[in-house]
Amino acid sequence: MDARLPQHIAVIMDGNGRWAEQRGLPRSEGHRAGVDALRRLVRECRSLGIPRVTVYAFSKENWQRPETEIRFLFDLFLRFLREELPELMEQDIRLAFIGEEEDLPFPVRRALEYALRKTSGNRSLTLTLAISYSGREEILRAVRRAMRSGLAPAELTEQRFRGFLYEPGLPDPDLLIRTSGELRLSNFLLFQSAYTELYFIPVLWPDFQAAHLQEALDVYAGRVRRFGRTSEQLRP
Numbered sequence: 001m002d003a004r005l006p007q008h009i010a011v012i013m014d015g016n017g018r019w020a021e022q023r024g025l026p027r028s029e030g031h032r033a034g035v036d037a038l039r040r041l042v043r044e045c046r047s048l049g050i051p052r053v054t055v056y057a058f059s060k061e062n063w064q065r066p067e068t069e070i071r072f073l074f075d076l077f078l079r080f081l082r083e084e085l086p087e088l089m090e091q092d093i094r095l096a097f098i099g100e101e102e103d104l105p106f107p108v109r110r111a112l113e114y115a116l117r118k119t120s121g122n123r124s125l126t127l128t129l130a131i132s133y134s135g136r137e138e139i140l141r142a143v144r145r146a147m148r149s150g151l152a153p154a155e156l157t158e159q160r161f162r163g164f165l166y167e168p169g170l171p172d173p174d175l176l177i178r179t180s181g182e183l184r185l186s187n188f189l190l191f192q193s194a195y196t197e198l199y200f201i202p203v204l205w206p207d208f209q210a211a212h213l214q215e216a217l218d219v220y221a222g223r224v225r226r227f228g229r230t231s232e233q234l235r236p
């Protein structure tokens with residue numbers, strides 16, 4: 001395994017609205033183009049041998065958007081879950097989910113559960129969708145679950161705590177990419193990104209291409225990850 005190739009990439013797919021506005025199109029067209037960019041990213045990661053991709057599709061805070069946009073987005077998620085399933089199976093891609101499943105409209109929930117079950121044996125790549133997701137909410141929920149579990153406070157190790165998060169098996173992202181030029185995490189994977197390398201790119205999400213991913217991977221490969229140690233300690 002090439003240590004300079006990230007094993008888990010997290011992506012904040014930002015800029016769909018601006019992409020559409022720049023073209024005089026409704027914001028929904030930006031989201032539609034965003035799905036194409038997501039498809040490209042997943043295919044590219046799979047062919048490069050990156051086994052984990054986690055994308056921020058809808059935050060808890062996004063519920064404050066106009067109802068028509070929310071409805072459009074959930075229609076898009078529903079269509080994605082139904083129409084991409086054959087391709088996910090063919091490409092051996094497992095789907096996973098993080099977020100408040102109870103918040104999702106019933107048809108989306110049903111399609112999601114079906115797709116999760118159907119793809120559960122796939123191994124080439126795991127695509128985790130974050131929908132109605134909030135990093136702070138995930139941590140609070142984990143604390144509540146830990147308290148209810150009856151564990152003594154001293155027994156709550158980091159490893160056990162991870163077991164109470166939305167997807168206990170989710171490894172920490174090695175690289176987090178945010179498009180559109182914004183320089184913040186916006187409540188994404190707060191617990192898991194403690195030592196993640198961050199990469200911000202001014203390109204709007206629908207314009208994100210394989211070449212941009214390669215650029216991010218090159219930058220990542222050049223970074224020294226010390227995890228709190230000195231450079232000297234890292235020398236072989």
Ligand code: FPP
Binds near residue numbers: 019031034059076080
């Ligand atoms: C942020 O851009 C994007 C979103 C809130 C939606 C992300 C959804 C997709 C890319 C669709 C594909 C996802 C799946 C799972 C099928 P923005 O609307 O905030 O853009 P702006 O900042 O330019 O307004």
